[in-house]
Amino acid sequence: MKTKRLTLITLLALGALLISACSGRSTVANSWHGLSADAERAYVSAGSLIYAVDLKNGSEVWRYPAKVDANILFFANPVLTADGQLLIGSAGSKNHEFISLDPATGKEKWAKVFTGAKGAWVAPPLVLNETIYAPNTDGFLYILDMSGSQIADPIEIGGALWSAPVTDGTLIYLSSLDHHVHVIDPAARTAQAAIDLGGAIPSSPAINSDGAYVSSFASTIEFVKANNKHEVITKTESRVWGSPVLDGETLYYADLNGKVYSFDLASGKMNWSVLPDGPVAASLLIVGNQIYVASEADPTSKLGTLIALDREGKTVWSKEVGGKLYTTPVASADLILVAPYQADFTLAAYDADGKQAWTFTPAK
Numbered sequence: 001m002k003t004k005r006l007t008l009i010t011l012l013a014l015g016a017l018l019i020s021a022c023s024g025r026s027t028v029a030n031s032w033h034g035l036s037a038d039a040e041r042a043y044v045s046a047g048s049l050i051y052a053v054d055l056k057n058g059s060e061v062w063r064y065p066a067k068v069d070a071n072i073l074f075f076a077n078p079v080l081t082a083d084g085q086l087l088i089g090s091a092g093s094k095n096h097e098f099i100s101l102d103p104a105t106g107k108e109k110w111a112k113v114f115t116g117a118k119g120a121w122v123a124p125p126l127v128l129n130e131t132i133y134a135p136n137t138d139g140f141l142y143i144l145d146m147s148g149s150q151i152a153d154p155i156e157i158g159g160a161l162w163s164a165p166v167t168d169g170t171l172i173y174l175s176s177l178d179h180h181v182h183v184i185d186p187a188a189r190t191a192q193a194a195i196d197l198g199g200a201i202p203s204s205p206a207i208n209s210d211g212a213y214v215s216s217f218a219s220t221i222e223f224v225k226a227n228n229k230h231e232v233i234t235k236t237e238s239r240v241w242g243s244p245v246l247d248g249e250t251l252y253y254a255d256l257n258g259k260v261y262s263f264d265l266a267s268g269k270m271n272w273s274v275l276p277d278g279p280v281a282a283s284l285l286i287v288g289n290q291i292y293v294a295s296e297a298d299p300t301s302k303l304g305t306l307i308a309l310d311r312e313g314k315t316v317w318s319k320e321v322g323g324k325l326y327t328t329p330v331a332s333a334d335l336i337l338v339a340p341y342q343a344d345f346t347l348a349a350y351d352a353d354g355k356q357a358w359t360f361t362p363a364k
Contacts, residue, residue, distance in 0.1 A: 033339035034077040037332035045074035055333040058358030062106030077124045089121020112148035126165040135161035163204040173212040175201035203243040215240035242283035254280035272313040282328040294325035304340050317354035
């Protein structure tokens with residue numbers, strides 16, 4: 001029942017997002033948030049607006065755009081680049097704009113209209129070798145230069161693309177909701193034959209030196225090699241929404257039943273699995289000796305819960321955040337940042353001991 005409940009809520013949330021985009025209406029409440037951070041600021045995409053938040057005190061630094069535009073809707077995690085850009089695409093209804101901001105000021109560096117794109121920008125882009133690879137829900141991977149201009153024909157992938165591409169520095173791995181993983185050669189701008197994993201893949205793979213670990217709604221974790229060969233390395237009790245996290249020889253992941261797993265890659269055996277709270281859609285976050293779990297909602301309180309586990313799977317602390325947690329937590333400036341869905345605030349910061357440092361609520 002937990003799995004069905006979370007999946008339904010999640011799909012309804014995305015449905016509301018897309019309906020709003022198609023109708024030209026846009027509000028903060030119709031999607032869960034995107035989140036990223038540097039050493040000074042957190043960046044939250046929240047419906048019609050992107051906010052930069054000061055990590056020292058949780059105050060607003062800037063917002064974009066200055067006035068709400070009904071044709072613009074932000075859903076993805078903003079992406080920081082080495083040359084000082086903050087990249088994000090709009091999931092809005094008309095122009096499918098792809099935008100670059102100055103992360104310090106929020107001023108627009110450039111905004112490109114993609115009238116040829118038939119879908120929304122839901123996934124974050126990948127920047128590799130001064131090239132932007134931007135997946136769209138229309139099933140194409142668009143190839144842009146660092147000023148946002150298309151420099152090659154898009155690569156047809158197929159299926160709705162909801163997750164960011166990942167790279168080992170040579171190849172790109174990209175997953176799709178149509179059950180397939182694609183290994184792409186960016187130099188040749190070609191994709192190898194699609195690999196069917198038997199279930200929708202809403203999150204990014206985890207890169208290893210010779211391949212990638214991929215979780216899916218097939219309730220498996222598979223290892224996909226650069227030569228397109230693949231194998232199931234372990235199974236889960238329920239479908240997996242978030243990305244697996246690779247830490248040395250250990251793979252951590254959680255399923256929609258709320259079970260968290262630690263798997264030893266060297267031996268091929270499970271270290272442990274625990275069920276600390278409710279369903280988990282977000283990816284796990286590993287910082288130091290703690291594993292942070294963003295649970296959709298505590299079964300009793302119905303509030304999203306941030307949980308810290310130790311490396312043995314024991315609960316160190318658990319804090320009710322509010323709303324529901326679908327966005328993967330982000331670590332920066334000794335803080336753990338969480339962006340709840342349908343809460344009284346947009347962002348909250350916790351220290352490693354679970355003490356809340358601040359919350360951010362946008363001014364009207």
